[in-house]
Amino acid sequence: MPSPTRGFPRADGAPVGHPLGAPVKVTQDSRTRGGIGESTLRPDGTLKVTGEFAYASDLWHEDMLWGQILRSPVAHAEIVSLDTSEALATPGVHAVMTYDDLPTDVRTYGLEIQDTPVLAHGRVRHHGEPVAVVAADHPETARRAAAKIKVEYRELPVITDEASATAPDAILIHENRDDHHIGHVPHPNIVHRQPIVRGDADEAARRADVVVRGEYTFGMQDQAFLGPESGLAVPEEDGGVHLYIATQWLHADLRQIAPVLGLPESKVRMTLAGVGGAFGGREDLSMQIHACLLALRTGKPVKIVYNRFESFFGHVHRHPAKLYYEHGATRDGRLTHVKCRIVLDGGAYASTSAAVVGNASSLGIGPYAVDDVDIEAVALYTNNPPCGAMRGFGAVQACFAYEAQMDKVAKELGLDPVEFRQRNAMEQGALLPTGQRVDSPAPVAELLRRVKAMPLPPERQWESSEGADVRQLPGGLSNTTHGEGVVRGIGYAVGIKNVGFSEGFDDYSTAKVRMEVIAGEPVATVHTAMAEVGQGGVTVHAQIARTELGVAQVTIHPADTRVGSAGSTSASRQTYVTGGAVKNSCELVREKVLEIGRRRFGAHHPAWATAELLLEDGKVVTDGGEVLAGLVDVLGDEAVEVEAQWRHRPTEPFDLRTGQGDGHVQYSFAAHRAVVEVDTELGLVKVIELACAQDVGKALNPLSVIGQIQGGTTQGLGMAVMEEIIVDPKTAKVRNPSFTDYLIPTILDTPTIPVDVLELADDHAPYGLRGIGEAPTLSSTPAVLAAIRNATGLELDRTPVRPEHLTGT
Amino acid sequence: MRVNFTVNGRPQEADDVWEGESLLYVLRERLGLPGSKNACEQGECGSCTVRLDGVPVCSCLVAAGQVEGRDVVTVEGLADHARQRAVRDRCKTVSHGAPAASGPSLDEARVRQAEGSDSQAGEGGELAPIQQAFIDAGAVQCGFCTPGLLVAADEMLEHNPTPTDADIREALSGNLCRCTGYEKIMDAVRLAAARQGEAV
Structure with a gap:
């Protein structure tokens, strides 16, 4: 039996009772102006390259226990019996908890619908569902003890697709639903249904010279963030708990955790631990409640760290989808109508399925102006793994299908696929299928023009004087071809993504900004609950504070729940919304600083009363550039602090029958051109180049903007040619929960990604910026698919493409 | 069991190590060196890469007992490792390519002293x-x-100071990144190589 972990040199200097590795204040001391628009460097960069940055899985606490979750080995079953006695008797084990040990009547949670059991009660609905939790003094002891829990399952038939979910005699995944969608869904195994009808698609179809129909399949993608789900729960003296956690939204976690623990939210303190990527996969809770339950039960700090196998079961995935499309067009290349039906598999629990339906439907025809549309999107309850948020959130699946359709229609009409798209591209002022007017720049045709205008990579790059360089060829160092059977193809795609939470959600953020003199220099401190997951929000917040407050030194306070909610690091929204909140609070601080200045120095110079005053380079200056006073003198020993909420424009829900409504805040557009080479004999694809053009409104940090676009593009590439969670349709069990069998792009799979950034301001947004993180994930996948079709002449109606789809074997 | 080995130049002793523990676990949980990361713990992602007697390995695939008496460099020791390498390289230059002695030579000591007041050390x-x-x-x-x-790229630059793009991709193909799309990682390695070239 493994012995407990102990003997830490890390305990040096750390106060007993405090976890090691808890976030520390990060100060970004820039000698340059370092404001918005500059590529300032990450304030956490040095910590991250030295290995000192404390991710959630790095935390450690004196006397800490390790938690382990026992998960269901089957997808759908009744739990006949559960015996924990042997596990409890294992030396080193401090607690074993099941459903019966939960402290209150609140035993489920969920982001929108509270349908997810903290621990299974009587029934499991998907492979990997949590059944029991164990705390022990060594992770291996905990694992072995969990394996000793005896669970008897009586297996039930599995529901795995639309036909089995909506059959008249289908077992209901959730009986007695009372959520707010049940009244408008055609079957209790449908989470949510959103139709969108505008104009008359049937009537418009009569005008069409060509009508193209297609059925498409989109596989299940995993976020595959590298930092596994993890956190440390520390019981506190007042009976509460402090959770150090990697998440995307501290306050949403808090709202779900506290009721299950039977604690008021004030007794559940949350601090963001280092987050190793998220991409939507940390929107739902994973180990949060389990760690808190075990900590409160044992009175000891409890750490839970998933391994990669468990991570594949521990978070929701991107919804796989079936998509049915009909496009019509006239000979002159104008779309007459679009009809589509999008069926998303939400798996066993709702997660964010309803909002994904809203996106898939409202953005279902893409960035095109079409007056007559008939759209329907639904999300199913099945026994497949639960699906929810992933970068692109419903818009990704639709983009794959509508862009395939656009190529098909162009081909039917004998038109260039880019030109056909440009003829139908939406512009500012266009109406979405929801009837909402697009009231900011929509440079769809221009992005396509730009991406097409980029120079193409030279042909046969793999040829050299010494023969073929196999590293440049499909198959790479496997040495499968020296150019025989290799053909090149080029494909284009463009997409539209909404920014921010839509459909009437109160999507606000909060920022606390403090300004004071420290060691003879004016310093701003920015405190928000924003989850920094790698996107660089902390960099941007410091830039905004410098721009608004004219200080060189900005300290970014660790994110926690001692400040108001920042909303989720999702939906490309944080720079817009929490950035907007930081800007707003800085402006309020600036006003107060100027009031102090007027009070102290107003009598000395008339400009204090008459001129427009700015804070620049640590001084109060007039808009004419005259220096009135140093901030050090103005502030003295006073500190100015403001905590304020900030909201973007309100949105409204979509009508449940017609889908009409001003549901979105802002849009993000990107276009891609993919160049691929395909070994047609073996079905191997090498993406040679994946160029992107994107409108970002205003690049607050150009280096980070490019990084987001390249990262999003690469996730789209993965979805095109390799990434898919394989779920056995007979058993609903996951067959490839590892990085050996679920492949994400390596540096060898990823091509050069030239990026052309367009900055057309959205006047409704802070600094004119656009949320940018998701749009590049949309069009990347269909561009690669289009290129493979172009190379091979194959139809290819599913993604990802596997070798057998190309060779027909 | 007890395992004795050298980590980042310092002798370390880990007690009560269970035979099934990996080098990664011992580094992270027993020696307080969590810089090596636990992204997959099955040798697929490279996030736990360390140098074992100079060779880059996935520390999750090395049993702790295998490192008895051996030398490990982790990301926490990378700066020191690079500094010592730079000192050695400069000494080679100073002593006109004479073979490096096992202990620090007089020349090496001189260069080390110079390091302290080097403007680079301040920045x-x-x-x-x-x-x-x-x-x-x-x-x-x-x-x-x-x-x-970082550990993998540093090791590549150690034996290939002027890598082509294809060299870089090949050397880093065992390290997964989910955020960047690798383009900026390529830029970083090219930049390090270029700066290294300028410094010689």
Whole structure:
């Protein structure tokens, strides 16, 4: 039996009772102006390259226990019996908890619908569902003890697709639903249904010279963030708990955790631990409640760290989808109508399925102006793994299908696929299928023009004087071809993504900004609950504070729940919304600083009363550039602090029958051109180049903007040619929960990604910026698919493409 | 069991190690060196890459007992490792390519002293060139893959100071990154190589 972990040199200097590795204040001391628009460097960069940055899985606490979750080995079953006695008797084990040990009547949670059991009660609905939790003094002891829990399952038939979910005699995944969608869904195994009808698609179809129909399949993608789900729960003296956690939204976690623990939210303190990527996969809770339950039960700090196998079961995935499309067009290349039906598999629990339906439907025809549309999107309850948020959130699946359709229609009409798209591209002022007017720049045709205008990579790059360089060829160092059977193809795609939470959600953020003199220099401190997951929000917040407050030194306070909610690091929204909140609070601080200045120095110079005053380079200056006073003198020993909420424009829900409504805040557009080479004999694809053009409104940090676009593009590439969670349709069990069998792009799979950034301001947004993180994930996948079709002449109606789809074997 | 080995130049002793524990676990949980990362713990992602007697390995695939008496360099020791390498390289230059002695030579000691007052040491001199290049090039987003990539890239530049793009891709093909799309990582390695070239 493994012995407990102990003997830490890390305990040096750390106060007993405090976890090691808890976030520390990060100060970004820039000698340059370092404001918005500059590529300032990450304030956490040095910590991250030295290995000192404390991710959630790095935390450690004196006397800490390790938690382990026992998960269901089957997808759908009744739990006949559960015996924990042997596990409890294992030396080193401090607690074993099941459903019966939960402290209150609140035993489920969920982001929108509270349908997810903290621990299974009587029934499991998907492979990997949590059944029991164990705390022990060594992770291996905990694992072995969990394996000793005896669970008897009586297996039930599995529901795995639309036909089995909506059959008249289908077992209901959730009986007695009372959520707010049940009244408008055609079957209790449908989470949510959103139709969108505008104009008359049937009537418009009569005008069409060509009508193209297609059925498409989109596989299940995993976020595959590298930092596994993890956190440390520390019981506190007042009976509460402090959770150090990697998440995307501290306050949403808090709202779900506290009721299950039977604690008021004030007794559940949350601090963001280092987050190793998220991409939507940390929107739902994973180990949060389990760690808190075990900590409160044992009175000891409890750490839970998933391994990669468990991570594949521990978070929701991107919804796989079936998509049915009909496009019509006239000979002159104008779309007459679009009809589509999008069926998303939400798996066993709702997660964010309803909002994904809203996106898939409202953005279902893409960035095109079409007056007559008939759209329907639904999300199913099945026994497949639960699906929810992933970068692109419903818009990704639709983009794959509508862009395939656009190529098909162009081909039917004998038109260039880019030109056909440009003829139908939406512009500012266009109406979405929801009837909402697009009231900011929509440079769809221009992005396509730009991406097409980029120079193409030279042909046969793999040829050299010494023969073929196999590293440049499909198959790479496997040495499968020296150019025989290799053909090149080029494909284009463009997409539209909404920014921010839509459909009437109160999507606000909060920022606390403090300004004071420290060691003879004016310093701003920015405190928000924003989850920094790698996107660089902390960099941007410091830039905004410098721009608004004219200080060189900005300290970014660790994110926690001692400040108001920042909303989720999702939906490309944080720079817009929490950035907007930081800007707003800085402006309020600036006003107060100027009031102090007027009070102290107003009598000395008339400009204090008459001129427009700015804070620049640590001084109060007039808009004419005259220096009135140093901030050090103005502030003295006073500190100015403001905590304020900030909201973007309100949105409204979509009508449940017609889908009409001003549901979105802002849009993000990107276009891609993919160049691929395909070994047609073996079905191997090498993406040679994946160029992107994107409108970002205003690049607050150009280096980070490019990084987001390249990262999003690469996730789209993965979805095109390799990434898919394989779920056995007979058993609903996951067959490839590892990085050996679920492949994400390596540096060898990823091509050069030239990026052309367009900055057309959205006047409704802070600094004119656009949320940018998701749009590049949309069009990347269909561009690669289009290129493979172009190379091979194959139809290819599913993604990802596997070798057998190309060779027909 | 007890395991004795050298980590980042210092002798370490780990007690009560269970036979099934990996080197990664011992580094992270027993020696307080969590810089090596636990992204997959099955040898697929490279985030736990360390140097074992100079060779880059996935520390999750090395049983702790296998490192008895051996020498490990982790990301926490990368800056020192690079500094010592630079000193050795300069000594080679100073002594006109004479074989390096086992202990620090007089020349080596001189160069080490000079390091202290080197202007570079004042400006982020704590970092290895590859670490600084990752920050400067924007190659760090969430940063979870970064330690493994740094160890792997530093090792490549050690024996191939002027890599082609194809060389870089091949050397780093065992390290997964989910955030960056690798472009900025390519930039960072090119930058480190270029700066290394300028410094010679």
